[in-house]
Amino acid sequence: MNRTKPIQEPTVNAEQLDERLSNRYRVLFTDSKVPMLLIDPSTGSIIDANDCACRYYGYDHRQLTALKISQINQYTAEEVDLEMRRAMAEKRNHFFFVHQLSDGSLRHVEVHSGKVEIDNRDYLFSIIHDITDRHTAEQQLKSLNQDFITLLENTSDFVFYKDKDRRFRFCSQRLAKLTGHNNWKEIIGKTERDIFPEELATNYLSEEPELFKKAEPILDRIEPFLNEKGEKGWVSTSKWPVLNSQGGIDGIFGISRDVTAKQNSEEQLRIAASVFQNVSEGIIVTDTNGIIIETNNAFCSLSGYSREEVINTNPRFLKSGYHDDNFFAQMWHSLKTEGAWKGETWNRRKDGQLFACRTTIKAVTGPDGTVSQYIGVMTDITALLRHHEEVEQMAYxxxxxxxxxxxxxxxxxxxxxxxxxxxxxxxxxxxxxxxxxxxxxxxxxxxxxxxxxxxxxxxxxxxxxxxxxxxxxxxxxxxxxxxxxxxxxxxxxxxxxxxxxxxxxxxxxxxxxxxxxxxxxxxxxxxxxxxxxxxxxxxxxxxxxxxxxxxxxxxxxxxxxx
The missing domain is CATH 3.30.70.270 (Reverse transcriptase/Diguanylate cyclase domain)
Known part of the structure; x- marks a missing residue:
């Protein structure tokens, strides 16, 4: 904004300007649907304003022309000067300010100002555009972009977007670090083959042609990957096609989550379940009230009862009459005080036959030390005891x-x-x-x-x-x-x-x-x-x-x- 030399002549009023301005200017200024102001740059006084400006700012013509622009513009002189220099550097002929209306509300405006000369005096002719909604949207978008970048830089998941040429447009910092990059922006424009070992890249790329063809998402697919230490792990990957307005696919958005710990845990559970069902020892699991909640195949074979027959029952159906009440009282005393009991028990099968077991019962406790279940492991020693009896009989x-x-x-x-x-x-x-x-x-x-x-x-x-x-x-x-x-x-x-x-x-x-x-x-x-x-x-x-x-x-x- 050019500042003019001090004007010695008296300030021109609106009526005088009316006479000097051409009819064409008057029509343009007065009838315009856009707020317009005429400002004396030497004093900052508002010399004239069109009806649209009066309606916009909420003043009548007399009130508005009695103000100085600094009473409307909420920027300080330093901020105004900074904005003007910024506009010059950016080679734009408009400025961004915040104006206050008569009701005290603030509006973001884009001001197009130009110098006009009237009777050898310089004035500023300013056209005001309200950009509050646009500014709000831009700020929201800027905030959203910043939030998205924050997400990319801090999420522990592998987030990525690839265009239809399979080149990365963005990705999370975790993915960048995994592939040896310091910043996720370094991956932009690269493909899987540029950042992953050949075997992994081939595996990842092999699933995408079908996705492009059918435009159907891939959900929770378990895939291998190598972690930052080069150790083999597993990720759960979901990929979605990103469609344009014509229904074509512009790219693929994907999220992969490290599920190595979960997979290992599930594998351990599978192994444990396999061991549970295939060991030769009979196993029963009871709740704290002694009710059976799980058992294995060996126990069913040992006792002659099916799993369905023993679930939700008390193990007393095995009682043979060989042990008295004092025996079981001592057993429970050991479980309550020591968390375990070990000994020999005589039990009765479903068909009435007796069988002897070397039995171990242990209490399972939670993090707080509270007992949650009891596990009993039974080894059939009937044949061993009979053999022992035979040997003892022969010896004694x-x-x-x-x-x-x-x-x-x-x-x-x-x-x-x-x-x-x-x-x-x-x-x-x-x-x-x-x-x-x-x-x-x-x-x-x-x-x-x-x-x-x-x-x-x-x-x-x-x-x-x-x-x-x-x-x-x-x-x-x-x-x-x-x-x-x-x-x-x-x-x-x-x-x-x-x-x-x-x-x-x-x-x-x-x-x-x-x-x-x-x-x-x-x-x-x-x-x-x-x-x-x-x-x-x-x-x-x-x-x-x-x-x-x-x-x-x-x-x-x-x-x-x-």
């Missing part, structure tokens, strides 16, 4: 009579002596040998002899008390350990009962009957405080004394009498 029991053998007798005798010494109880060690057993074998055979020995074992067992022991030493020899004897009469009653029981006739398989008797030698403890083997030897000597005295009797060992 007589195979014919199922009575303890000499090895187990030695152990029981040692325990009995220790308890007797501690409690000062009398213990009787008895050695029993059948009378006239050999003729039975000779006449009726070993099969008949074996059956007779089994029956003898049963009769002796029926005659003794629960805490006593009877063992078979071999052939027709048996040993007894009678504990907690309160008097001589206790011993006498038991021994006479045994002798009487054995003398009762035995019926053989051929319906023939045979009769045998027994001779019993006895050694008492603590009368003789020696070890078990020596006491049993004394009892053996006493047994031979009983035979010498006529058999079918008992004899108590007395030192010096044998």
């Amino acid at each position: 029991y007589d195979t014919l009579t199922r009575l303890p053998n000499r090895t187990l007798l030695s152990d029981r005798l040692a325990q009995a002596l220790a308890n007797g010494k501690r409690n000062q109880n009398t213990i009787a060690i008895c050695f029993l040998d059948l009378d006239n057993f050999k003729p039975v074998n000779d006449q009726y055979g070993h099969r008949a002899g074996d059956l007779l020995l089994v029956e003898v074992a049963n009769r002796i067992t029926e005659c003794i008390r629960e805490h006593d022991t009877v063992a078979r030493l071999g052939g027709d020899e048996f040993a007894l350990v009678l504990t907690q004897l309160q008097s001589d009469s206790d011993l006498e009653q038991i021994v006479k009962r045994i002798l009487s029981s054995i003398t009762q006739p035995f019926k053989l398989p051929n319906q023939q009957q045979v009769a045998v008797s027994a001779s019993i030698g006895i050694c008492l403890h603590p009368d003789y405080p020696q070890d078990g083997d020596l006491l049993l030897r004394y009892a053996d000597l006493a047994m031979y004394k009983a035979k010498e005295m006529g058999r079918n009797r008992y004899y108590i060992y007395r030192e010096g009498q044998i």
